[in-house]
Amino acid sequence: MNVIGIDLGGTNFAVGLVNETGEILARIEGKTKVQEGPEAVARRLAEAVDRVRGSADVSAVGIGSPGSVDHKRGVVKFSPNFPGWHDFPLADEIKKYTNLEVFVENDANAYALGENTFGVGKGFEHLVCLTLGTGIGGGVITHGVLLRGSTGIGAELGHMNVLPNGPKCGCGSNGCLEALASATAMKKFVLDGYERHTNSSLFRDKNPDQVTPKDIFEHARNGDQFALSIFNTVVEALAVAIGSLVNIFNPQLVILGGGIANAGDFLLNPVLERSRNYVLPTMLGTYQVKLSQLGKDAGILGAASIVIERKAKG
Amino acid sequence: MNVIGIDLGGTNFAVGLVNETGEILARIEGKTKVQEGPEAVARRLAEAVDRVRGSADVSAVGIGSPGSVDHKRGVVKFSPNFPGWHDFPLADEIKKYTNLEVFVENDANAYALGENTFGVGKGFEHLVCLTLGTGIGGGVITHGVLLRGSTGIGAELGHMNVLPNGPKCGCGSNGCLEALASATAMKKFVLDGYERHTNSSLFRDKNPDQVTPKDIFEHARNGDQFALSIFNTVVEALAVAIGSLVNIFNPQLVILGGGIANAGDFLLNPVLERSRNYVLPTMLGTYQVKLSQLGKDAGILGAASIVIERKAKG
Numbered sequence: 001m002n003v004i005g006i007d008l009g010g011t012n013f014a015v016g017l018v019n020e021t022g023e024i025l026a027r028i029e030g031k032t033k034v035q036e037g038p039e040a041v042a043r044r045l046a047e048a049v050d051r052v053r054g055s056a057d058v059s060a061v062g063i064g065s066p067g068s069v070d071h072k073r074g075v076v077k078f079s080p081n082f083p084g085w086h087d088f089p090l091a092d093e094i095k096k097y098t099n100l101e102v103f104v105e106n107d108a109n110a111y112a113l114g115e116n117t118f119g120v121g122k123g124f125e126h127l128v129c130l131t132l133g134t135g136i137g138g139g140v141i142t143h144g145v146l147l148r149g150s151t152g153i154g155a156e157l158g159h160m161n162v163l164p165n166g167p168k169c170g171c172g173s174n175g176c177l178e179a180l181a182s183a184t185a186m187k188k189f190v191l192d193g194y195e196r197h198t199n200s201s202l203f204r205d206k207n208p209d210q211v212t213p214k215d216i217f218e219h220a221r222n223g224d225q226f227a228l229s230i231f232n233t234v235v236e237a238l239a240v241a242i243g244s245l246v247n248i249f250n251p252q253l254v255i256l257g258g259g260i261a262n263a264g265d266f267l268l269n270p271v272l273e274r275s276r277n278y279v280l281p282t283m284l285g286t287y288q289v290k291l292s293q294l295g296k297d298a299g300i301l302g303a304a305s306i307v308i309e310r311k312a313k314g
Numbered sequence: 315m316n317v318i319g320i321d322l323g324g325t326n327f328a329v330g331l332v333n334e335t336g337e338i339l340a341r342i343e344g345k346t347k348v349q350e351g352p353e354a355v356a357r358r359l360a361e362a363v364d365r366v367r368g369s370a371d372v373s374a375v376g377i378g379s380p381g382s383v384d385h386k387r388g389v390v391k392f393s394p395n396f397p398g399w400h401d402f403p404l405a406d407e408i409k410k411y412t413n414l415e416v417f418v419e420n421d422a423n424a425y426a427l428g429e430n431t432f433g434v435g436k437g438f439e440h441l442v443c444l445t446l447g448t449g450i451g452g453g454v455i456t457h458g459v460l461l462r463g464s465t466g467i468g469a470e471l472g473h474m475n476v477l478p479n480g481p482k483c484g485c486g487s488n489g490c491l492e493a494l495a496s497a498t499a500m501k502k503f504v505l506d507g508y509e510r511h512t513n514s515s516l517f518r519d520k521n522p523d524q525v526t527p528k529d530i531f532e533h534a535r536n537g538d539q540f541a542l543s544i545f546n547t548v549v550e551a552l553a554v555a556i557g558s559l560v561n562i563f564n565p566q567l568v569i570l571g572g573g574i575a576n577a578g579d580f581l582l583n584p585v586l587e588r589s590r591n592y593v594l595p596t597m598l599g600t601y602q603v604k605l606s607q608l609g610k611d612a613g614i615l616g617a618a619s620i621v622i623e624r625k626a627k628g
Contacts, residue, residue, distance in 0.1 A: 138562075140562075143459050147456055149563055150601075156561040156562065161554045162475070164477060173592055244475050248454075248474060248562065249463055250470075280467075281485065286464065
């Protein structure tokens with residue numbers, strides 16, 4: 001049976017018709033237009049569901065949403081990206097238009113389910129996922145169960161502290177993983193360090209505010225010292241976090257996803273190597289660290305896998 | 315029905331007959347004498363089991379053991395405290411002598427089960443426990459399930475990194491929680507700092523190598539600057555760890571046990587206050603931090619609760 005997965009973002013959304021093996025049979029993308037309010041967004045999503053559905057048999061809809069989600073009731077409690085959404089019954093609204101059963105989950109949790117269902121983490125019982133993007137999201141599966149926590153807001157791995165008295169984080173704390181290894185953090189390091197590194201090759205063709213994480217990785221690979229110093233900060237923060245996460249969860253696999261993970265082995269290899277400094281000797285050899293292979297489909301497949309997880313629970 | 319709990323340590327052991335409400339009806343303590351080898355230790359434990367059992371009805375024996383335990387087979391795989399123990403079938407050995415069913419669990423995991431069965435964490439589904447002693451042990455219950463991890467050595471919370479490039483830890487890494495907030499770490503801070511703080515009241519009646527964590531807390535309370543600086547290091551390390559653990563597990567409760575937790579509210583209050591600096595704003599109000607109330611019974615009750623946990627699983 002097919003399912004529909006909705007990757008709901010603050011700017012864009014994507015809706016996909018997904019079969020049991022994780023093929024995306026049809027896909028629609030659009031602008032979320034959060035400012036029009038939750039009811040209008042829900043209607044827009046429902047219309048997209050109807051279009052990708054066509055005449056296919058569909059068992060249910062899964063939605064990966066940013067922010068705090070009551071997964072039992074399908075309610076978005078609040079989300080920094082969705083001003084004005086408070087306790088919005090997203091599942092019920094979509095169901096009203098589509099007559100389909102609808103499940104909602106936090107997007108980082110959905111991502112972990114997606115890796116567990118269709119990705120490199122397929123079938124693993126013990127899985128730690130980090131999504132490295134504008135922010136850093138986390139999803140954990142331990143003993144085969146998604147770690148939601150007591151109020152449903154657990155696995156905030158981007159807010160593990162990896163450097164006390166480190167850079168300010170958007171959450172108000174200092175030294176969170178997200179404040180050191182997210183795209184936002186990398187861009188901030190460029191802006192903060194620009195005046196001391198005007199000779200950096202990063203600024204040959206670009207103003208400081210145009211430099212992207214991709215640029216930083218490229219210039220680091222080419223030996224630019226300023227780019228390398230930022231790269232090393234990112235690697236070290238990830239190594240500390242992964243070391244602690246391995247000691248905490250004793251997982252079989254740690255998966256790095258999100259845009260920054262596109263840096264590939266250039267990022268993965270030193271992270272893997274340096275994380276060994278923070279892992280207990282008894283843990284060495286018990287885990288792997290891999291890059292996600294789901295690419296731009298991760299959001300839709302994660303959302304689709306919500307349905308599969310809920311149906312499996314009966 | 316009563317159960318028997320065995321708290322197996324590298325130096326001492328304690329065996330208790332425990333009823334369903336967590337009363338210890340009989341207790342025997344003794345020297346482990348690890349150097350005599352695992353078979354001799356097992357026989358000594360079995361004799362103690364027979365003596366505390368007397369004529370009471372007993373359903374099974376639970377053993378909390380340091381080190382790496384295969385809980386399914388009741389085997390101690392290895393333990394830093396038990397040189398020469400490799401894949402020792404402790405459960406089978408005790409069963410041979412006593413004819414009782416025997417379950418073995420890592421001692422920090424047993425501790426968490428004990429808090430969940432008989433302690434301040436009774437009935438909680440989401441619980442993080444730290445035992446602050448010579449080392450720092452961890453036990454986690456999430457969604458009602460003990461976090462053992464993929465190879466049974468998870469929840470090593472003492473080896474979360476809380477200060478990269480911090481003090482050397484016994485595990486070989488630097489800046490683990492255990493290297494900053496254990497009794498061993500506190501004693502090391504005294505020895506390392508002695509020459510710069512000869513006027514400290516800590517050394518009025520004692521040589522540096524005689525100073526205990528209890529002394530440090532007492533002198534910190536009385537305003538001694540050197541003792542206070544060590545105290546603040548301990549508090550900050552615990553605050554960072556608890557902040558990250560709350561963001562990761564979204565628990566209802568964090569429990570501090572072990573000898574150092576005897577410092578009471580003098581330690582608990584600043585830890586609680588400073589951990590708020592590392593907790594996501596959305597997590598504030600979702601968790602509590604409490605001191606264990608099990609005291610010296612924690613080991614026996616933890617071991618006894620292993621039986622209760624396994625029997626509940628059927």
